[in-house]
Amino acid sequence: MGRSAVAVDVGKVETPPSLALHMVGKLFGGGSPPVGSRVLDAGCGRGAFVEALLSYLRSRGGALPEIVCAEKDGALAEVARRRFGGVARVVVGDLLLMGVEELGGPFDFVISNPPYVSYERISPELRATYRRLFSVASGRFDLYMLFFEKALSLLRPGGRLVFVTPEKYLYVQSAEALRRLLAGYAVEELEFVDERAFGDVLAYPLITVMRKAQPSGPTSVTLRDGRRVEVQLPRDGAPWLPAILAGEAPRGGCVKLGLLAERVSAGVATGRDEVFVVPREAVPQGLRVFAYPTVSGRELSSFTPGSELDYAKLRHVMLVPYGRDGVLLDEGRAGPLLAYLSRFRRALEERYVVLREGKPWYAFHEDPPMPQLLRPKILWPDVAKTPVFYVDAAGLAVPRHSVYYLVPRDQRLLRPLVEFLNGEAVGRWIAAHAQRAANGYLRLQSHVIRELCVPKDMLKTVNAAPWT
Incomplete structure (x- = not known):
């Protein structure tokens, strides 16, 4: 995750060992997985979560669950296979396009730091495919959003999911469908992670902990300064951040600036x-x-x-x-301006809003x-x-x-x-x-x-x- 400093491996930044271990602890609720459990590392890279899982269980003496690693990048998958082939099955391919049978059946636990690939970097062909397959693939979706829906589809009832992703799904419009989906399940915890957790990568990480079960109470939110608040998340797709901030705001005596x-x-x-x-x-x-x-x-x-x-x-x-009035001027009224802009017409016509959205060549990116x-x-x-x-x-x-x-x-x-x-x-x-x-x-x-x-x-x- 983390958009900046991601240049080579298409949106993947390896999870630091301390963060991976912290997430594994949340995955198992501080205990050990039941005997016979199945764990999916969704987009495993070199196997940071497998390494953390093994370390976690060694310290507790717990039984090793069945571990499946899914990784699209063949080179990374081969590294994971060399490191952990004796304890984990590594499956190469696009997890988002895999069926549950290819992975050996449903899972009790899913853990992931999904690749952060922006809408612009997803090919038009894949965008169309993802829109057919995922209800959350609406608007200008980011790839990591789809991993939530896929993971939930692979979990058994009552199974637990722990993801670290950018926090922006809490409030951006393109994640409205994702928030609506997640709010239909038990979102147990949201933890805002220190933005320096990924080293030189500028990131605003958020850990999401949820169970594939009906919502049963408020969500525990841990803020970056360590404070905790209990929040009832909106279920209609509305942004979650206002509810989180309201959970720590003084009661009465004030009005939100947005209302003014x-x-x-x-x-x-x-x-x-x-x-x-x-x-x-x-x-x-x-x-x-x-x-x-x-x-x-x-x-x-x-x-x-x-x-x-x-x-x-x-x-x-x-x-x-x-x-x-905010209405784009027609070419008659804008004549003198268009005469000036015409010297830059080629550059203006190369903009996304002109090529893909069909806006007039002299219109702004946003009206x-x-x-x-x-x-x-x-x-x-x-x-x-x-x-x-x-x-x-x-x-x-x-x-x-x-x-x-x-x-x-x-x-x-x-x-x-x-x-x-x-x-x-x-x-x-x-x-x-x-x-x-x-x-x-x-x-x-x-x-x-x-x-x-x-x-x-x-x-x-x-x-x-x-x-x-």
């Missing part, structure tokens, strides 16, 4: 900033009607925390082929919600050492994709919210809950910011009560 916002989102994704973002001084008179002040995450840092954007200090503008963008809003960089928030009081700036923005439902909350967000308590809360990027930076993503609790007393000062 009309929109919380990343800035505009053009798909070619080098074309659409240009120096302000270089814009010809005929293109100024399409030009909006724009700001990047790096540029925000030049302003004082909590201060208003000074448009005069913004050196670039974004050329926007959309009306203020910008201009009615919300062009309103007074709060801005912050997507990555920062310390959370810092700024004000676009006039609402004229179009943030780039490296900037997040929040549009309050009640504009009277604009300044009180910025003051609150720049407070020390909020900074500590975000530092405890945000994902870590490289070199100690924080990822200030919208799904975390929405969960901040805003004191009701602050809202009373402007008579804002959207929670009622």
Whole structure:
């Protein structure tokens, strides 16, 4: 798992021995497997989990279960066979396409660090095959999501599954079907693993422990700071992270920031900033009607925390082929802009949204919600050492994709919210809950910011009560 630093072996990063041993302990509930049990190592690589399993059982004197290793990579499978051929059966092939008979029957336990292969790196042919076979293969699914469904299909009733995967399945839209599937079973535990667990690989690991049984109670969640909370997970496919964060939030006296916002989102994704973002001084008179002040995450840092954007200090503008209503301009209305963009037409036509989704060649990667963008809003960089928030009081700036923005439902909350967000308590809360990027930076993503609790007393000062 871990997307960065995975270049050669198609999404596989070997599980560190200490983590593998920790997961084996969870697999067997701290005890030993019953005699005659069958264990599947799904995507075994060189056999890190087999090694951990043998070490675990040696220390407890437990009977060795029947172990089956499934691995798609022939070279890795051969290494596993040489190391553990005497105690484990190694099966070479795509586990996702195997039947239970090929594996010798159903299993009592499944353990895995599934390969993390993004949607873009799965061939179109395999995507189509997986969509036919798996209910969770919806939207822009990642490969590891399918391993959950496959493992559950291979487990006997009451069997246990322990996976380490990226945590993002808790909240991304593409995992909605997966969350709905998992919530139909007993998700016993979620453990947020230290992001340094995989060494130099930048990862946000999560251990999922579940049984193939009906849900019977709350899920125990272990946070990265060691605290534990009990959570009732949504069963309708909704993101799980809000429920997890709510489980540790103070009761009463506050309102989630997401309820106070009309929109919380990343800035505009053009798909070619080098074309659409240009120096302000270089814009010809005929293109100024399409030009909006724009700001990047790096540029925000030049302003004082909590201060208003000074448009005069913004050196670039974004050329926007959309009306203020957010509708893409037709070629007649966008004529002067298209004449300028035509020199970059080949590069624009090579974008995914044009080739695969059929968007007009001059459209942005994502259609910008201009009615919300062009309103007074709060801005912050997507990555920062310390959370810092700024004000676009006039609402004229179009943030780039490296900037997040929040549009309050009640504009009277604009300044009180910025003051609150720049407070020390909020900074500590975000530092405890945000994902870590490289070199100690924080990822200030919208799904975390929405969960901040805003004191009701602050809202009373402007008579804002959207929670009622």
